Amino acid sequence: MKANYKFSNLCGTVYRQGNVVFSGDGNTVFSPVGNRVSAFDLVNNKSYTFPFENRKNIASIALSPDSNVLVSVDEDGRALLVNVRRGVVLHHHNFKKPVKAIKFSPDGKYIAVSHDSHVQVWRTPNHLIREFAPFNLHRTYTGHHDEVISLEWSPDSKCFLSTSRDMTARLFTLDPIEGFRPKTFSGHRDAVIDAYFSSDCKTIYTVSRDGAVFTWKAKVEDSDSDSEMDDKQPVASTSSTAGSLGDTIARTRWGVHKRNYLRQANTRVVCSAFHRPSNLLIIGFSTGVFGLWEMPAFSNIHTLSISQEKISSVAINPSGEWLAFGARKLGQLLVWEWQSESYVLKQQGHYFDMNALAYAPDGQNVATGGDDGKVKVWNTISGFCFVTFSEHSAAISAVDFAKQGQVLFSASLDGTVRAFDLIRYRNFRTFTSPTPVQFSCLAVDPSGEVVAAGSSDSFEVFLWSVQTGKLLDVLAGHEAPVSSLAFSPTGNLLASGSWDKTVRIWNVFARSHAVEPYQLSADVLALAFRPDGKEIAVSSLDGQVMFFDVAEGKQTNVIEGRRDISGGRKADDRMAASNNASGKSFNSLTYSADGQCLLAGGNSKYVVIYDTRDGVMVKKFQISQNLSLDGTEEFLDSRKVTEAGNVDLIDDREDSDLEDRIHDTLPGVARGDMSKRRYRQEARTKCVRFAPTGRAWAAASTEGLLIYSIDDSMAFDPFDLDIDLTPQSLLQVLSGREYLKALVMAFRLNEKPLIHKVYESVPRDDIRLMARQLPIVYLxxxxxxxxxxxxxxxxxxxxxxxxxxxLHAHGRHLRDRSGEYASVFRTLQKGLMDTEQSVSRLCEENSSTLSYLIDQSRVAQEDGDVAMGEMA
Known part of the structure; x- marks a missing residue:
């Protein structure tokens, strides 16, 4: 039994808050997801989440120009310096103030950081050398009277612009220049959110929140014409060296050349980006609309609405083709190719909590259901959602796949159970009860012919036929809401657990439905059948997990799980986590494929794996270290507890945006509540499931869909190596035509070029014999x-x-251990599918070419016959 599962990926959440950035080659987008960072590879259509975690939700990230170093800063100003290629944290640093903007200089030597109303510039730590104090402060720049919002470097890294809430932008030089005083760009009537240099540094653009875009150029005292301005003022020229460019920018007397205004009614500018080589200005508005303007003419290229909520962040890739947008309220991440007007990437997580999850039988897809009434299906390999079903009108309480994996079922509080076809992507059946009820749980018969759902209103279990959609039976007997359902994997038994402290085992296809319930000491929260169908595990409200023998109907074992799952003190708790009895129970259980392990999760930051035979805890996983969530700390900081309560629960935000303060989520609210309350999400696990292969498990948590897997990518295996095993000795063996020995030696050395050489040297007639004699270890x-x-x-x-x-030689071995070889089969299948497609494409092209040639020869022959006839 293996328990060395490690964090593998985070699906279901693509963007939370902060800024999104492109990599240096423009093919990858980095997006903050809570206290982690996800990378979306747009070329290979894959996403992965770095294993490191910040203390709190990330507020800002910055990527070095060579894409080797990433800095992520949380809401408190605590930063992590990360090696991007390895995903390893190199250094921790505390900026001691919330950071609104952080940016690497174009040469990668410095990092500019906003520090309340100041700007700090730090020397970039060397990511190749371990240093004791890696962060070195270069200088602190002052002058603003309010919080600094954004920073922008000049192309030569000698100057930078800062913008602030005090409605000004300021120009600073990296190093002191004699006679230079920081320049102030004033005149805006609202906070300046961004400022940019043009490609030749002769122009500066400033963008304010009220939609004003100012163009600044060098002042000319005698004339206002552009030609005289360029003649009289020594502005930067394209032939300037890097050093003189910075001096020229610093010594220029800047003045407003042009004022432009964005005519967007009832909206504010939220974010912007500027692509220097093409002079393209992108502006995102609070209504979900964005626009592209070509500077300095300020001609609008196009305006488009891409979201129903405000766009929180925008970035443009180095080539200027792709735009990345993040919408915080909806959790959306969009990448838009503006020239072809098409989406490169369009992903959105669940708007509210994720309640349920289910693995497809092949383990490649995971379905999730959330409080937003949507059912989403995610690919575990790419990490992307490829289909969303939004037919439900209330929260999803359970999802499950049919045994064949082509049909997905979902139960909802809107009183319906729906069946979705995953081939045509449509809702083909809707099951309802005679009287409206809310469905709290779901189970699908192993044959896929019958679906059952339990209600929280009438305390009944309903059964429908999937083929006809008709109601087959109603099972009555429970005296409280039905909390969990499960079909036996082998027989016709259906187990139901309820808040009436009983578990009932129904023989659904028998004439009599008389059952003797299993009596428990507390409300039943979850139950699961062992894969062989002989045992059932039940979790109750008092934190116990009980095991019952189905055939004999007696209890075989019990696990006291209260202490295992306990932990995490909420901000408003009156007692310590160790003494608090509330919520210390498991609300989701699942068996591993071999039945040896039981995975359990609940209203806690912990997920626990138990050994079912001995009833002992094997391992405990903490799903999140995020201090922005409630219940992740064991002990509260006494310095934060005041007479008014915990400081973390006091709303001290200074949102100047009216739309951020208005609370209009209640139905029928027209004007909204101006006193919107602040609340903190709680770290909890709603549902846990093992993958069918046993190599991974997933948890639907507050953070999203967390996937933990066993990492089997060993790069170098030192076993079976001795001093005589060298590339030279391998080549000698190969020259002696001992192909099997040479192949085994190549696998032991694990060098791809050597394996490739031996593989291609094997004669065609020896392949079948070598495949039969190949050791299983190297299969x-x-x-x-x-x-x-x-x-x-x-x-x-x-x-x-x-x-x-x-496959002929080792077919039986592969079939018996299909779980272990699942990833290998996927690689093989991908190679075969790609080959099949390329061959079929080639055949179609050849067929088309041959048809064309035959037609042309026929036409030529007919023309020749006509010509001969005319001559005759």
Whole structure:
């Protein structure tokens, strides 16, 4: 039994708050998701979440120009310096004030950070050397009278612009210049949110929140014409060196050249970005609309609405083709190609909490249901949502797949159970009860023919036929809301758990529904059948997990889980976490595929794995270290407790945006509540499930869909190596035509070029014999190598012969251990599918070409016959 699961990926959340940034090559978007950072590879269509965690939700991130170093800063100003390629935290640093903006200089040597009304510039730590005090303060710049909002460097890294809530922008130089005093750009009537240099640094643009865009150029005293301005003022020229460019910017007397205003009614500018090479200005508004303007002419290229809520962050990639938008309220991340007017990426998480999840039988897809009434299906490999069903009108309480994996069922509080076709992506069945009830749980028969749902109103269990959609039966007997349902994997038994402290086992296809309930000491919250159907695990409100033998109907074991799941003190709790009895229970249970492990999660920051035979805890996982969530701290900070209560619960925000203060989520509210309360989400797990392969498990939590897996990507295996095993000795063995020995030696060395050389040296007639004699230890490596070779090599027949021989020789072994070889099968399948598609495409092209040539020859022959006839 393995328990070395590690954090693998975070799905279901694509953006929370802060700024999104593009990588140096423009192919990857980095987005803050709570206290973690996710990277979305737009070219390979993959996403991954870095394993490191900040103390609190991330407020700002910055990426170095070479994309090697990432700085993520949380709401309190505590920063992590991370090696991007390795995903390893190099250094911790505390800026001691909330950071609104952080930016690397274009040469990568400095980091500019907003520090309340000041700006600090730090020398960039060397990510290749371990240093004791890596962060070195270069200088602190003062002059603003209110909070600094944004920072922008000049192309030569000698100057930078800062903008502030005090309605001004200021120009600073990195190092002191004799006679230079910081320049102030004033005249705006609202907070200046961004300022930018043009590509030649002769122009500066400032954008304010009220939609004013000012163009600043060098002042000319005698004339206002552009030509005289350029003649009389020594502004930067394209032939300037890097040093003189900074001096020229500093010594220029800047003045307003032009004032432009964005005519957008009842809206404010929230964010902006500027692409220097193409002079393209992108502005995001509070209504979800964004626009593109070409500077300095200020000509509008196009305006588009991409969200129903305000756009929180915008970024443009280095080539200027793709725009990335983050919308905080909806949790949306969008990448838009503005020239072709098409989406490169469009992802959105659940608007409210994620309540339920289910793995598809092949383990490749995960379905989730949330309080927003949406059912989403995520691909575990790419991390992306590929279909969203929004037919439900209330919160989803449970989701489950049919055994074949092509049908997805969902139960909702709107009184319906729906069946979705995952081939045509449509809702093909809707099941309802005779009288309206709210469904709290769901179970699907192993054959996929019957679906059952339990109600929280009438305390009944309803059964429907999937084929006809008709109600088959109503099982009555519980005296409180039905909390959990599960079909036996092997028989016709249905188990139901209820808040009336009983578990009932129904024989749903028998004539009599008389059952003897299992009596428990507290309300039943969750239950699960062991994969062999002989045992059932039940969790109750008092924190116990009980095991019952289904055949004999007696209790076989009990686990006292209260202490295992306890932990985490909320901000308003009156007692310590160790003494608090509330919520210390499991509300979700799942067995592993072999039945040896039980995974349990509940209203806590912990998820626990138990050994079912001995009833002992194997491992405890903490789903989040995020201090922005309630219940992640064991002990509260006494300095934060005042007469008015905990400081964390006091709303001290100074939102100047009226729309941020208005609370209009209640139905029928027209004007809204101006005194919107502040609340903190609680760290909890709503649902846990093991993957069918057993290599991973997922948890629907406050943070999103957390996936933990066993990392099997060993880069170098030192076993079976001795001093005689060298590349030279391998080549000698290969020259002696001992192909199997050479192949085993190559796998032991684990060098791709050597494996490739040996593989292609094997004669075609020896493939079947070698496949039969290959040691089982190297079977997975061999299959993976052939699958990868299929994608790159032109030797199609050779690769197919190897695949055929390996599957024939070791088919039974692969079938018995399909879970272990799942990732290998996927690699092989991908290679074969790509090859099939390319071959079929080639055949179609050849068929079209041949048809064309035949038609042309026929036309030529007819023309020749006509000509001969005319001559005759």
């Amino acid at each position: 997975a490596q061999m299959l993976r190598f052939v699958g990868e070779h299929l994608e790159r090599s032109p030797h199609l027949e050779f690769d197919l012969l190897w695949v055929n021989a390996l």
